[in-house]
Amino acid sequence: xxxxxxxxxxxxxxxxxxxxxxxxxxxxxxxxxxxxxxxxxxxxxxxxxxxxxxxxxxxxxxxxxxxxxxxxxxxxxxxxxxxxxxxxxxxxxxxxxxxxxxxxxxxxxxxxxxxxxxxxxxxxxxxxxxxxxxxxxxxxxxxxxxxxxxxxxxxxxxxxxxxxxxxxxxxxxxxxxxxxxxxxxxxxxxxxxxxxxxxxxxxxxxxxxxxxxxxxxxxxxxxxxxxxxxxxxxxxxxxxxxxxxxxxxxxxxxxxxxxxxxxxxxxxxxxxxxxxxxxxxxxxxxxxxxxxxxxxxxxxxxxxxxxxxxxxxxxxxxxxxxxxxxxxxxxxxxxxxxxxxxx
Amino acid sequence: xxxxxxxxxxxxxxxxxxxxxxxxxxxxxxxxxxxxxxxxxxxxxxxxxxxxxxxxxxxxxxxxxxxxxxxxxxxxxxxxxxxxxxxxxxxxxxxxxxxxxxxxxxxxxxxxxxxxxxxxxxxxxxxxxxxxxxxxxxxxxxxxxxxxxxxxxxxxxxxxxxxxxxxxxxxxxxxxxxxxxxxxxxxxxxxxxxxxxxxxxxxxxxxxxxxxxxxxxxxxxxxxxxxxxxxxxxxxxxxxxxxxxxxxxxxxxxxxxxxxxxxxxxxxxxxxxxxxxxxxxxxxxxxxxxxxxxxxxxxxxxxxxxxxxxxxxxxxxxxxxxxxxxxxxxxxxxxxxxxxxxx
Numbered sequence: 147x148x149x150x151x152x153x154x155x156x157x158x159x160x161x162x163x164x165x166x167x168x169x170x171x172x173x174x175x176x177x178x179x180x181x182x183x184x185x186x187x188x189x190x191x192x193x194x195x196x197x198x199x200x201x202x203x204x205x206x207x208x209x210x211x212x213x214x215x216x217x218x219x220x221x222x223x224x225x226x227x228x229x230x231x232x233x234x235x236x237x238x239x240x241x242x243x244x245x246x247x248x249x250x251x252x253x254x255x256x257x258x259x260x261x262x263x264x265x266x267x268x269x270x271x272x273x274x275x276x277x278x279x280x281x282x283x284x285x286x287x288x289x290x291x292x293x294x295x296x297x298x299x300x301x302x303x304x305x306x307x308x309x310x311x312x313x314x315x316x317x318x319x320x321x322x323x324x325x326x327x328x329x330x331x332x333x334x335x336x337x338x339x340x341x342x343x344x345x346x347x348x349x350x351x352x353x354x355x356x357x358x359x360x361x362x363x364x365x366x367x368x369x370x371x372x373x374x375x376x377x378x379x380x381x382x383x384x385x386x387x388x389x390x391x392x393x394x395x396x397x398x399x400x401x402x403x404x405x406x407x408x409x410x411x412x413x414x415x416x417x418x419x420x421x422x423x424x425x426x427x428x429x430x431x432x433x434x435x436x437x438x439x440x441x442x443x444x445x446x447x448x449x450x451x452x453x454x455x456x457x458x459x460x461x462x463x464x465x466x467x468x469x470x471x472x473x474x475x476x477x478x479x480x481x482x483x484x485x486x487x488x489x
Numbered sequence: 490x491x492x493x494x495x496x497x498x499x500x501x502x503x504x505x506x507x508x509x510x511x512x513x514x515x516x517x518x519x520x521x522x523x524x525x526x527x528x529x530x531x532x533x534x535x536x537x538x539x540x541x542x543x544x545x546x547x548x549x550x551x552x553x554x555x556x557x558x559x560x561x562x563x564x565x566x567x568x569x570x571x572x573x574x575x576x577x578x579x580x581x582x583x584x585x586x587x588x589x590x591x592x593x594x595x596x597x598x599x600x601x602x603x604x605x606x607x608x609x610x611x612x613x614x615x616x617x618x619x620x621x622x623x624x625x626x627x628x629x630x631x632x633x634x635x636x637x638x639x640x641x642x643x644x645x646x647x648x649x650x651x652x653x654x655x656x657x658x659x660x661x662x663x664x665x666x667x668x669x670x671x672x673x674x675x676x677x678x679x680x681x682x683x684x685x686x687x688x689x690x691x692x693x694x695x696x697x698x699x700x701x702x703x704x705x706x707x708x709x710x711x712x713x714x715x716x717x718x719x720x721x722x723x724x725x726x727x728x729x730x731x732x733x734x735x736x737x738x739x740x741x742x743x744x745x746x747x748x749x750x751x752x753x754x755x756x757x758x759x760x761x762x763x764x765x766x767x768x769x770x771x772x773x774x775x776x777x778x779x780x781x782x783x784x785x786x787x788x789x790x791x792x793x794x795x796x797x798x799x800x801x802x803x804x805x806x807x808x809x810x811x812x813x814x815x816x817x818x819x820x821x822x823x824x825x826x827x828x829x830x831x832x
Contacts, residue, residue, distance in 0.1 A: 161735075183739065184577065185572075185574070185722075185723050185724060186541055186573050186574055186577045186579070186635075187540065188538050189538060189539040189541060190539070191534055191538075192535065193536075195522060196531070196532040196534055196636075197529040197531055197532070198529055198583070198585060198618065198634075199528060199530070199585075200587050200619055200620060200634060201587070202588075202630070202632055204589050204630070207624055207626060208623070229528075231528070234527070234528050242541060242542075242543040244543050244544070245545075246550075276542055276543055278544050278632075280547060280551070283547065283627070283628060284627040284628060285626060287547070289543075289587050291541075291543060291585055291634040293539070293636075294529065298533070303523065303527050304527050304528065305526075379528075380527070380528050396526065
């Protein structure tokens with residue numbers, strides 16, 4: 147993008163803007179019969195079940211444009227939805243995107259958001275098939291709906307974990323939250339003294355986890371390849387503590403988590419200590435990691451023991467045993483949800 | 490709703506609010522396998538094609554809460570999406586709803602919006618299967634996605650009209666726009682003098698068209714019953730002029746419309762004259778009527794001649810003949826889009 151150029155959105159109009167943003171893009175998914183341009187898109191999911199999820203991102207609540215590049219924002223807005231589709235053990239196929247933008251944004255700014263959206267579409271192999279673009283009085287609003295497909299018997303809910311199942315976590319937790327703390331700190335320093343240059347250099351991993359997270363497409367493919375069917379699954383978006391509570395509540399079970407079993411990246415460990423935070427608390431309550439939390443039948447333990455980036459974190463227990471954290475020191479703490487509260 | 494009661498949204502939290510708003514609601518569509526509560530909803534559209542559409546409504550742009558009852562707003566937000574599904578000659582099956590609300594709204598206010606949403610779901614026989622509820626810094630934001638199904642050969646696009654086809658319109662046009670003019674006038678009078686009582690009594694029809702429009706479910710059923718397959722179709726949301734231009738552009742054709750063939754309700758005629766507006770201009774450019782604009786093969790003319798509430802408005806002509814209005818006085822005017830401009 148040429149940073150100098152500013153085209154007012156009014157010069158294109160709504161239909162012109164949509165045409166401008168979407169022209170030349172080819173449909174890639176074979177189930178997409180018709181994309182943007184009609185009253186509705188047409189999809190052919192014959193023989194498969196469709197899964198559908200939606201997320202809304204609001205400026206000032208879910209993102210701060212002071213430190214969020216627009217392209218990353220577009221990318222992340224797609225990823226958080228695809229993460230929900232993968233968490234059903236399904237394959238994302240199409241998305242729709244609605245954007246509300248105020249006139250403080252130029253056409254070039256909206257193009258950047260769409261660059262990020264299309265980059266995510268390409269990486270995950272999904273089609274953008276519809277949407278709505280309208281002017282907003284105030285902040286930027288992005289609402290995305292994702293559709294995916296799965297074989298009925300393999301779609302994995304969060305309500306089907308059973309006592310004795312093994313609790314697993316992919317990747318690592320807490321890094322996205324610590325990335326946010328770094329961005330917030332640098333923002334505050336900048337607001338206090340605009341001459342200060344941000345010190346972000348050594349925090350690449352944490353910032354990437356916050357600004358450009360990925361959904362665990364690879365894991366769902368790994369399950370398929372290794373003929374592993376989780377008994378229950380969800381993505382970790384609000385924080386392990388809060389999300390595990392949801393999974394357990396809906397499955398009518400309890401669980402324990404071993405502190406040793408919660409994967410934390412060394413950079414997140416370091417950053418937590420620098421912020422005088424407890425690393426395990428960041429991992430339990432941080433949110434926005436978009437890793438997968440899943441349970442497997444204990445008989446499937448051998449199938450995952452040597453799979454990369456999957457960690458055995460605990461076990462499902464009867465509901466009356468509640469949710470507990472077994473600390474490294476041998477203590478047992480009840481787990482309370484301190485996940486992201488939107489209100 | 491008890492007008493006196495005000496429960497702060499913060500007392501319920503996001504998950505509590507969703508649970509509160511959706512509890513006790515049963516799923517009614519047989520293709521809905523799983524509704525709200527997991528990472529994604531599960532739908533079984535086996536053997537049918539899925540159609541998907543989305544619309545975003547922003548406070549201050551698409552609605553004014555000064556004269557829009559919240560229940561009507563929820564109802565209309567659903568209807569505008571279902572209208573797009575019917576315009577594909579398909580049957581709506583599920584919707585997802587994302588809402589951004591600021592803390593100036595109480596739980597009771599959000600309940601009213603959901604009452605309207607559920608009323609529309611019930612009337613049209615669709616399931617609410619997912620969504621997102623988050624706090625907004627400023628205005629109210631509603632983003633709805635609708636999914637429908639259709640038989641591949643019967644799904645009707647807007648790009649398939651051909652020269653010689655008859656142009657048809659359902660219902661009547663311009664009333665929603667005139668309803669809006671009345672509401673805006675009364676708002677202005679109220680702002681100038683808050684003691685004045687609004688004079689809305691004699692405008693029931695126009696106000697209903699603006700505040701509680703319906704989608705033409707009945708028409709799609711009538712087509713089916715009479716074995717009529719339109720050659721092209723779309724809904725009239727931006728105004729006949731603008732929407733006909735889209736249909737013609739995508740079909741690579743032109744069209745003429747007979748002024749006599751454009752249905753206008755007597756109340757709309759009267760109101761237009763009172764506002765010193767040309768009724769045909771209101772009908773051509775008003776928007777928000779959510780009627781259907783469709784074309785049929787001239788051989789099917791007999792099938793519609795005696796169907797209620799369908800009007801023959803014109804004919805599809807070669808592209809080079811452009812878009813023209815044949816006035817009652819025998820003049821020919823080029824049709825220009827003056828539909829709703831969002832920017």
